[in-house]
Every structure is written in structure tokens, then in C-alpha cells.
Amino acid sequence: MRCFQVYLSAFLLLFLPCGCQKKVDHSPKGNSPTSVVSSQKSGTSYRQALERGVAWLMAQQKENGGWPVFKDGPTNVGYTALAVMAVASSPSEIRQKYASSLAKGAEFLLKYQQKDGRFDQQGHERTNYYTSLSLLALVRLDKEKYKAAIEKAKNFLINTQFYEGFHNVSPDSPHYGGWDYRPKKGGLNADLSNTQFTLQALKEAGVPKDSPVWKRAMKFLSRCQNRTESNDAKGFVVLNDGGFMYFPGKSQAGVKKTPKGDAHPSYASMTYAGLKSFIYCNATKDDPRVQAAYNWLRKHYTLEENYGMGTRQKPQDGKRGLFYYYQTMAKALRVWGERYIITPDGTKHDWAKELADKLVSLQKPEGYWVNANTHWQEGSPYLVTSYSLLALNDCLKAMAAYEK
Numbered sequence: 270m271r272c273f274q275v276y277l278s279a280f281l282l283l284f285l286p287c288g289c290q291k292k293v294d295h296s297p298k299g300n301s302p303t304s305v306v307s308s309q310k311s312g313t314s315y316r317q318a319l320e321r322g323v324a325w326l327m328a329q330q331k332e333n334g335g336w337p338v339f340k341d342g343p344t345n346v347g348y349t350a351l352a353v354m355a356v357a358s359s360p361s362e363i364r365q366k367y368a369s370s371l372a373k374g375a376e377f378l379l380k381y382q383q384k385d386g387r388f389d390q391q392g393h394e395r396t397n398y399y400t401s402l403s404l405l406a407l408v409r410l411d412k413e414k415y416k417a418a419i420e421k422a423k424n425f426l427i428n429t430q431f432y433e434g435f436h437n438v439s440p441d442s443p444h445y446g447g448w449d450y451r452p453k454k455g456g457l458n459a460d461l462s463n464t465q466f467t468l469q470a471l472k473e474a475g476v477p478k479d480s481p482v483w484k485r486a487m488k489f490l491s492r493c494q495n496r497t498e499s500n501d502a503k504g505f506v507v508l509n510d511g512g513f514m515y516f517p518g519k520s521q522a523g524v525k526k527t528p529k530g531d532a533h534p535s536y537a538s539m540t541y542a543g544l545k546s547f548i549y550c551n552a553t554k555d556d557p558r559v560q561a562a563y564n565w566l567r568k569h570y571t572l573e574e575n576y577g578m579g580t581r582q583k584p585q586d587g588k589r590g591l592f593y594y595y596q597t598m599a600k601a602l603r604v605w606g607e608r609y610i611i612t613p614d615g616t617k618h619d620w621a622k623e624l625a626d627k628l629v630s631l632q633k634p635e636g637y638w639v640n641a642n643t644h645w646q647e648g649s650p651y652l653v654t655s656y657s658l659l660a661l662n663d664c665l666k667a668m669a670a671y672e673k
Contacts, residue, residue: 325636334377350402386425446489511561536577
């Protein structure tokens with residue numbers, strides 16, 4: 270069994286050059302409306318919250334078309350891709366209002382696309398994130414206009430999956446079927462965070478259902494799931510709760526000691542990522558692996574924390590990656606396609622409305638969002654506002670679909 274060396278934590282320094290950990294200004298000023306938004310009870314509509322958030326985010330765009338990690342820092346491919354993706358996901362009137370600025374953002378991204386299709390930025394080690402997010406941004410913005418760039422990026426991602434080709438790994442490898450941070454031969458561990466964004470990008474870019482990429486990915490997803498019946502990975506104890514870890518043999522929620530050895534606890538953001546990815550890989554709702562993941566999420570449904578991250582000793586850790594969790598949750602449950610999630614006590618949660626209410630309640634008066642827990646870069650309002658807009662857009666689209 271190959272020993273795992275942990276190079277990076279999920280989304281830790283996700284878009285930063287190595288060694289750069291500058292503190293983010295939590296309250297930059299943009300040219301946006303300033304009326305207070307506290308919660309849905311204040312009378313603020315979801316659409317108003319969305320428009321205010323978009324206005325703030327677009328006001329932060331730099332002259333070169335990109336967005337920075339820090340208020341006065343250099344522009345960044347990952348942050349720009351997320352911002353363009355978030356605004357391009359909005360209703361057509363909002364997209365049209367910012368059409369020229371969005372096109373400028375796309376041109377910024379295209380400057381960083383390489384001949385092999387990847388999106389890269391010198392000094393950064395986030396090629397897979399950059400490529401997946403840029404692909405999603407271009408697909409949502411204009412599939413036809415950016416067709417050539419989309420095709421190149423799509424092929425790059427397909428070719429750099431861990432399999433017998435690029436990485437020359439066998440199906441027995443725990444990495445098989447996944448993606449890592451920076452594709453290179455003999456690369457890092459594949460992980461579920463990189464993999465979920467890649468699968469989403471490939472799905473939205475139109476990779477056909479019969480492509481072998483999906484079947485290979487199912488192997489990796491199954492090995493990230495704490496389900497003994499389907500996880501054949503070696504070298505660690507598989508907890509049989511149906512949730513997901515970060516990669517086989519590693520969880521950002523820590524290590525659980527058992528009489529049989531170390532186990533790696535499930536946590537909510539990765540379990541939503543796993544559920545969403547199963548569906549992208551053409552698994553049906555009655556697939557036992559899918560049911561196990563969904564039942565874990567029903568049992569631990571909450572909007573107060575990224576369940577599984579907090580502990581009795583450090584309950585504040587439950588706020589780690591909270592907005593990453595929100596955007597992953599919104600996309601996963603929208604893809605799942607049901608209005609209500611029913612918790613074990615029998616309560617029916619109208620998840621899209623509840624999450625939209627939560628997002629409105631957390632929006633700052635200037636229009637942005639930020640996490641007081643700065644882990645995984647969520648002290649950046651640029652990152653967190655993009656996450657929030659993505660989540661809010663998915664909530665609004667889900668609510669509209671459920672009302673039909």
C-alpha cells in the first residue's frame with residue numbers, strides 16, 4: 270500500500286503562490302448599494318441580495334479584467350474564474366448589465382491558457398483548480414464564443430485524470446480516477462475537492478455519458494466514501510457511515526483512533542461533493558452508495574456549520590470552509606432535484622429557501638460576504654462572495670423549478 274504524504278489541505282492556500290499568506294482586508298469598499306441586509310425577515314428579497322452581491326463583486330474588478338486575492342494584491346486566475354462563473358450564473362438581466370466586464374474577465378483568463386489547454390499562472394500550484402474553474406466560467410458565459418478554449422481545457426482535464434494514461438497508475442491505486450492540484454507524472458494525491466470541480470466542469474462542458482472518464486471517477490469516489498461494502502482501499506479503517514473523506518486515507522476532519530487502526534471521519538462539504546459527483550458520474554438515486562451519502566446528509570443537515578469539522582475541544586472549527594460548504598451543498602441538492610430534505614426526526618426542510626435565507630442574513634451592508642473563520646482563505650470577501658453568489662443562484666433556480 271502506498272503511503273500518503275499530505276502535501277496540502279483542502280483549499281488551503283487554494284489560489285495563492287507558495288509562501289504567500291498575506292492577511293486579507295475583510296471590508297473593502299466597492300461602488301455598491303449600502304442598505305442593510307440582515308435576513309429574509311427584514312423584507313430584503315433574494316433577488317435584491319443577489320443584485321447587491323453582484324454589484325459589489327463587479328466593483329472590485331481590476332483594470333486588466335481580473336480579481337485579486339487581496340484588496341491591493343495582484344490579480345489571480347482562480348479568483349477571476351470564480352467571480353466570472355458566479356456572475357455568469359445569474360439571471361440574464363444581471364448578465365447583460367455586466368456583459369462587457371464579464372467579457373473582459375474572460376479575456377483575462379484566456380491570457381493564461383496554455384497550448385495544452387490548461388490554465389496556469391506562474392508561481393502557483395493550482396493548475397487543476399484554475400483549469401476546471403476557468404472552463405466552468407467560459408461554459409456559463411458563452412459556449413459558442415469560447416468553443417475552442419473550452420474544447421482544449423476539456424481535453425486537458427480528461428487526459429490528466431489518474432489512470433493508465435497520463436499518470437500511468439493501475440486501477441488498484443487509491444488515486445485512480447481522481448485529479449490532483451497540479452497534473453504531472455508521479456504527481457500528488459488525487460483529492461475529492463479537485464475532483465468534484467473537474468467532474469462538474471466536464472459535465473457542463475458536455476462530455477458524453479459513455480466516456481470512460483466517469484467510470485474511472487466512480488472508483489475514486491467509492492474509495493473516498495466511508496462505506497465498507499464499496500470501499501476497497503487498503504491501509505486504513507473505513508467507517509461505515511456513508512459520508513466522505515478528502516481522499517482515501519485522509520480527512521480534513523482529523524483522525525479517529527479505532528482498535529483496528531486509524532479511520533478518517535466524514536464531513537459535510539466533502540459528502541455533498543461526493544453526492545454531486547456520483548450523480549455527474551451517472552449513478553442513479555437508488556444506487557446504495559448514493560443512498561448512503563444522502564442518508565448521511567439527512568442525518569447531519571445543518572446550516573450552522575460544516576458538520577464534522579468542529580469538535581468538543583474546538584467547536585469553532587465547524588465554521589471552517591463554511592461558504593465552500595454552502596456552494597457545494599446548493600449545487601449538490603439542486604442536482605439531486607428534490608425540494609425537501611427530510612431529517613431523521615421527520616422535519617421537512619425546504620433546503621433552497623432555508624439556505625437562501627441564511628445567505629441573506631449573512632450578507633454585509635456593502636453587499637459582500639466573508640467568513641470570520643479565515644481558514645482555507647475564507648477571510649477573503651472576493652472568494653466568499655463568489656461562493657455565496659453561486660449558492661444563491663442555485664437556490665433561486667431550484668426554487669423556480671420546484672414552483673413549476
